[in-house]
Amino acid sequence: MRISLTAALMMATALPVFADTIEAPAKITAVTLFPRGAQVERQVTLAAPEGTHELYVPGLPAGTDIQSLRISGDGVRVGAVSLISGRMPALDPTGSSQVQAARAALKAAQEALAMQEDGLAAIRAKAQAARDQIAFLKGAQPQVSDPAQLQALAEMVGTQILAASEAAIAAEAEARKAEAALEPAQEAVKQAQAALDALLNPAEDHEVLRASVQGSGTLTITTFTGDAGWQPSYDLRLDRAAGAVQMERFVSVHQASGEDWRGVDLTLSTARPGGQSEPGEVYPRLARIGDPIVISPAPKTFARASDAAPEPAAEAMLSDRAEMEMQGETVTYHYPAAVDIRDGVDDLRLSLDEKTLPMEVLVEAAPLSDETAYRIAEGTNATGEILLPGNATLFADGAVVGQAWLPMVAAGEDMMLGFGPIEGIRVSRRMPDTMEGDRGILTKSNERREVVEIEVKNLTGQDWPMRVIDRVPYSEQEDLKITTTVEPPASKSDYDHKRGVLAWRFDLPAGAEKMLRTETTLRWPIDKTLR
Incomplete structure (x- = not known):
């Protein structure tokens, strides 16, 4: 219940004559930070004679939510609790020990x-x-x-x-x-x-807690603020010789709760108290049939835009962020030392821990989009705990090679990290001429043949395990026949669950080169067109 100061004073005057009024400040002792929000614990030490007393605790931040406020007592019984909005009365300025x-x-x-x-x-x-x-x-x-x-x-x-x-x-x-x-x-x-002035005349932009108490001991007051949070970040150092990635974890914490947190016991939690707590509803789907709808062809510019493939990077980014908010598994990290976090001015970075991730290091090339190959590390999350999403600074050979966003990775889940380009490994993809000047395409009324040649050169002084990724057309229509020959055979078809995507795995010695070739023939009825 939130009451005005006038009402609080009227209620105080109506108390039994044997009831004492006690003013006692609360000290912030512990904070549990969530990705969004924080739970703040305060303690009040109370030494009172027998009987029922009215306890006033000043200094709670403005806007404290009484619905999320909790009070527990060790040796103290707590009765009715309310929050007073406004300046607290000077109840007993000479008798207050503070x-x-x-x-x-x-x-x-x-x-x-x-x-x-x-x-x-x-x-x-x-x-x-x-x-x-x-x-x-x-x-x-x-x-x-x-x-x-x-x-x-x-x-x-x-x-x-x-x-x-x-x-x-x-x-x-x-x-x-x-x-x-x-x-x-x-x-x-x-x-x-x-x-002294602050004690005699508390600021008006704070709340005052009023509670009916009996006994002596310690009161713990727990409140929640939404103006706080934490975000992990990572330093990832690739060690090719050891076949591992050294991971150093940090956390950035901030708060704008309206008060400073000094010397608090800090716990970081992955829980999201304000997030979704139950699964979504599945509604019935009604199927109907009807007459076909004739759709007029769009203008060329619009048709070309509508036929284009969606932007995978943007979709992945939005999807990752949405899934991150839906995670329900909770992990907590307790920081070993007392921490100071000032209101609205500190964006504090704390070191969390270091882990070693066993990884396979190889070079991956996608010549359809890049002429350079990239160093990557693949493995599983062997830390035994969830890796939360955050920014990662990438190191290879002792130097910074880039920054990336590390998505949420569950314990035991597969993960892949990129560690920048290797300029000495060059890849090229070409479609050789076949006839009449057409580049790689021989067209008939109902047939087309595509030839793709990929050349990989290792101009470095080291041997590298390679993975080259490319694609060939695939069909979901019975009348569209596609035959493909691959030389040498791909190590994996439908790579990463993508139809028509091929992956070759091989070792490429220093100074060596390798040629990969695909030939695809597409056939369809003469009264149809290929799109």
Whole structure:
């Protein structure tokens, strides 16, 4: 229940006469961060006499949701709980131990400042006394007429003026140092005064928790904020000789909850309290038949766009992000040291751990789109735990070779990582001329023949295991007949569950080259066209 301050005061005045009112601050002790949101735990130490008491806990962030607020007591029984919106009343400013401590701190700071100011005044008095002595000596009217005595008197006065001048200069220098030394003491007084003012007049942009309690012990107050979160990131270092990838994990945490978290016990959780918690509904599908609908042919420009294949990269990116939000398996990471996270200003990066992933290292080429081959590592997630999605910085041979987005990988799931191009391995794909100047295509009214030649050259000084990926046409229509010959035979057809995609695996020694060839013939009825 959220009530106004006026209502809270009226309720407080209606309490039994034996009920005491207690004000006690809560200290943030632990935070559980989710990818979106955080659970914040506060503790209040309560030492109260027998009976029922009204406890006021100031300083909860504005907008605290009472629906997600939880209170548990160790040695303390908790009754009705409410949140007060507005400035908290100064219930017992002189009796509050926190206020008394703040007053004592202010008094000590003021006394320390006064002692330094007294010392500065004494130094300035020395300087003034020296200046007064100089003025007196300069204004004196000696009653001496004898030249020798006058000479001796002048020398004596000069010596005393010099000594007084030196004393004044030294005192002024000492005063400047003492004045500069006042700044820390003055700042200490300001801070002590501000701390006392904060206790006597809490800010209006915070909530106050009011609870009916009995007993002495510890209260734990748990709240939830949506203005916080964490994101993993990775450093992935390829070690070809060891056949492994060294993975160092980091987390970036942030919060804008309206308060600083200082010295908190931090736990990172993969749970998503605000996400979907149950499976989606499957609705009936009604099938109907009817007369065919005649669709007018689209203009060439639009027809070409509609016939084009969808953008696989964009689809994959959107699909990955959507699936990430739907994951339900929870993993928690407890950070071993206390952590400070300031409100709205810190984007803190913490080191999590290091893992070794056994991987097979090879070179992959897709000459249909690239003239360069790329170094990749393939294997499974052998960490025994889920790898959360995040940005990854890739290293090979000790150098940064790129950055990538690591998708969510379950324990034991296959994974593939790319570690940049190998410029010394060149691939080319060509469709050789066959007749009449056509490039790789001999066309009849109902037949077409396609020849593709792929050449792979290893211009590096190392032997590399290779995988080359290409495609040939495939058909889902009975009247469209396709025959394909592949030389040498592909290691795998329908690679990665994609029809018509071929993959060759072979070792390519340093300085060697290899030729791959496919020949495809397509035949269809003479009254049809190939699209």
